[in-house]
Amino acid sequence: MTLLIITLKAAGLTNPEVHQMQEHLAGTAQEDFFGTPMYEKLYEYFAFTTCEMPYGTAKARDDDPDTWILERLASIA
Numbered sequence: 001m002t003l004l005i006i007t008l009k010a011a012g013l014t015n016p017e018v019h020q021m022q023e024h025l026a027g028t029a030q031e032d033f034f035g036t037p038m039y040e041k042l043y044e045y046f047a048f049t050t051c052e053m054p055y056g057t058a059k060a061r062d063d064d065p066d067t068w069i070l071e072r073l074a075s076i077a
Helices: 003-008 013-028 037-049 063-076
Strands: none
Touching: 003 013, 003 037, 003 063, 013 037, 013 063, 037 063
């Protein structure tokens, strides 16, 4: 199991959501990432569980949280 899969599972994503997330990271997803249950789970995980997301990003002051999440996941993929 890769670090990406471990992270997605730790955030509470289901197996179908893990597959969809991999499509988002590959740029082949049919839907927007923002506003999906995957986004909500990953936002909660990175902003409040692990506290990895910077405060300004979590509040969308310095960066977009959805972009930060995708870039963070791409860096560990």
